[in-house]
Amino acid sequence: MRMHGSQLRASGDPYFAHPIEVAGILTEYRMDTAAIVSALLHDVIEDTVATRADIAEKFGEEVAGLVEGVTKLSRLELQSEHARQAENLRKFIMAISRDVRVLVVKLADRLHNMRTLHFIKKPEKRERIARETLDIYAPLARSIGMHRICAELEELSFQYLNPTARDAILRRLEVLRVQQGPAVAVVSGEITSRLEAVGVNARVHGRQKQAYSIWRKLQRKSVAFSQLSDIYAFRVIVPEEDDCYRALGVIHRAWPMVPERFKDYISTPKRNNYRSLHTTIVGPRGMRIELQIRTEAMDRVAEEGVAAHWRYKGKSYGFDAQAAGADGGRDPLINLRHLVQLMEHGGDAEEMVEHAKLEMYLDQVFVFTPKGQLISLPNGAMPLDFAYAVHTDVGDTTVGVKINGELRPLRTVLQNGDVVEVIRGPKPTAPPDWRSLTVTGRARSAIRRHIRLSEREEFVRLGRTAIDQVFARAGRDRAGVSLRPALDRFAFANEEELFAQTGRGEISPVQVLETVFPGLKESERAAAVARVRIEDGHVGRLYIQGGGLTPGVSLHFANCCSPLPGDRIVGILQPHGGGLAVHTIDCPRLAEYEDQDDVWRDLHWTPEAERDTVSRARLSATVRNAPGVLGTVCTLIGEAGGNIANLRMHHRQSDFFDVDFDIDVTGAKHLTHIAAALRACPAVETVERVKG
Structure with a gap:
């Protein structure tokens, strides 16, 4: 109270009311004294003149270490929100790996902030905090088993991120x-x-x-x-x-x-x-x-x-398997240790956040090693995920797999109870197409680490093409223009490094344009940032990467499955110079190529694909035949950010009819969001994505 003094929160309450509430949440979980003291002090280093040394002197080293771990990390001056979020996440998870109480105090802090989020006046700030809570803190709470906090964080975030869908679901729950x-x-x-x-x-x-x-x-x-x-x-x-x-x-x-x-x-x-x-x-x-x-x-x-079976043992605070006994003798922090290993593989900011979410979100399938050791993996995992879960060296040297004693392709999805035996080669190999054969962040980050250098040439080409395209849309020509201002701003030694980082998605081509031409007119900038429509292979090449996408090979999207940015995709090399056909990973046509390993090529979307492009997709819905229903459905699509390009009604009956919507979307995730919004509507019976 003395340190925070006259500081006020957005609600107008004295600031010290917040740490008292955070400490109160921890007492409900019967946390130890050091954790509750740390909750009371968790903001003093950042928001007052107090230092870590002051806390260590008055409350001891243990409390000082916890407060330092929980203190909000200063927002780094990096180039994107993704990079800031990733750096905060990296440091935070490293701190958690040393003492889980850092996470428990931070979750209580975030929970009270979410309970009082309505006092923040700026909608964009409320949305940013809610998005971070849903993407990072709720999954972290789930990963250490704190379901009650996880559920409340998710519900509070949902209230700010999608109030329309939440209200629709609550109305239907009230009827039920x-x-x-x-x-x-x-x-x-x-x-x-x-x-x-x-x-x-x-x-x-x-x-x-x-x-x-x-x-x-x-x-x-x-x-x-x-x-x-x-x-x-x-x-x-x-x-x-x-x-x-x-x-x-x-x-x-x-x-x-x-x-x-x-x-x-x-x-x-x-x-x-x-x-x-x-x-x-x-x-x-x-x-x-x-x-x-x-x-x-x-x-x-x-x-x-973790609060259920974490105790002092000796001089440390950790998981007490003996106290847990028959009802839980396994350290739940094993989840976070996987994340720590993932962080050690490095990689760019967006990759790391994506992989961390993969590790925290997915449901499980249980498989066994030949010696009977149980390995838990995310649902949909494949043999390479298993190999990297056993050990990174095992994954790096995998050349084949036996499932239940039979040789199987590496793209086989593992089922509960499978016995998996990895066949290893003499030296590490990580072909580019392996990335489409994994779902875990651990496996993907290890594979990316291997092939990062070999992809540099492809990234340089992609970055150069993307910059040329943005310059052309703004009516400018890169030829004869010095990129020195951009090299100086982003601290790159040469143009090739600038192109490579642009190709990787670290820097947007628009940032390069605005740096080289600081006096850009608003109309020119608007033309440069306009979303590109992905309709053919020529444009698609700018937003698809992969080992199979080499210069001189034409590319086209398969009509049978209509890939969208965000879909997991593979390429099939067509005979007689037919180029590369892009399919979604679940396309039924791929069964025709099951035994032709030489025609498969790994492909994946660039980070810009969902941000800078728009694609055409189709949803088919069965809706009730009643006045105003079609208008309601169209309004829901518009509120979810979809633009209806065409619609067709068919199979019209007295009670129901089917309608196909052709919608401009930013990618598969956007389409899934629209479909879920429609499913929450009482007038909509079914909604399915139509491919082909």
Whole structure:
């Protein structure tokens, strides 16, 4: 209070109210004294005259180290928001790897800031903070198992980033609450009585899925709101681990189970130490019900994560496997150690943020080494992801793979329970096409490290072409113009280095243009930054990179799958000089080339593809036949940033009709966002992307 003095927050409250609230959040998790003291002091180094030495003198080295780790990192004068975010993330994760309490205090700090975000007046600042929270802090909370904080951060961010979709989902949840609310109490009672009848003492309670969780599922699973089976879920809390399996048997005998909806996270815990049984049944009154069955200890770990089993041992603060016992004897920080290894591989800022998100977001599949060691990987992982998860050297020397004893292609998607044996060669090899055969950030960053130097020539060519194109759009000619001002501004030794960094996406061609021609007219600048439409292979070459894209080889987009920026893509070399056909990785036509390894070429989009271009895509929707529905749907597409180029109605019936929308979008991610917005609309039954 003395240090912060008369400082005020945006709400008008005294500033010291904020650290007191942050400390209060940590007391709910029963954190240790040093963590709570650090929460009270976490802003004094940055916002007051106090120094680290002052804190060490008054409160000890342990608290000083924690406060220093939590102190907001100064915003570096780098060239892009991505670079600043990446550098902050890099330093932050390194600090977390030394002491997890740095992260726990920071999460509590961010949670209170999000709870009071509405006091910030500038909408763009609110959106930036919410985006950073959703991209970085919520996934970090999930990765160490702190589900309660993660869920609240996601919900608060969603409120500012997509209020229209959130309001639509909340309205539908309110309708469901009126319709199905009474049934929830009946279901809880029936499950409890069934378990009591066989001597299982259980506590059963229902919960409603949160709006952001529903939104993610609408995006990820391409289903309509009405098809979601787990809007209401029930948690069954029992005393012992054996009771979990007894309860499961009772429930499956009483009500039919929905096939392929059972998961045993007790025998194979998630990487953040989450343990529970999941199943979906067709329960009383025909309701599809998702059940989570767990012990009290498992429930505490699920909600509180690392805070549940972290103790002082000796003179250090860390994971106490002995205290965790049978209900969680695995260090949940293994997730973050993967991120630390990823940081050590280096790479540019955008790559690092992208790979960190990959590590934190994806669901899991469990596979085994030939010796029976369990390896957890993201869903959709392939053999190279497995190889790099075992060890970087194993990944670098991989030449083939056996899955369940049979030789399989490296593009095979691994399934739960597979036994994977890596075939290694004598020396490291990392062909460019390997990047399309991985999904984990760890594998991708290791492969990129190998091929970074070999790609330099391609980046120089891409950068030179991009700069020439922007100059031409602005009515200027690079020939005879000195690029010295740009070399001086960005501290490059020569033009080749400038072209290479532009090709990598570190610098935009528009920045080069504005530096060389500082008196640029607004009309010239507008022409230079206008989005380029990707309609043919000639323009596409500027926004696609890869080992298969060499000068002199023509490129065209396959009509069968209509690739968009952001799609995972591969090239197929056509016979008789037909050039390179670009396909999405899930295109059915690729099955024709399964045994022709020599025609496959790795391709991927440049960072500028989604920022600087626009593409045409098609969505097909089934909507209710009612007045005003088509206008509502078109408005939703416009609010999501899509421009409707054409629409066609067909299969018109008295109750429903189908409509195809041709929409200009910035890429696959933008199209997915639009589709999810439509699925949240009550008048829309189904929405699918049409390829070809």
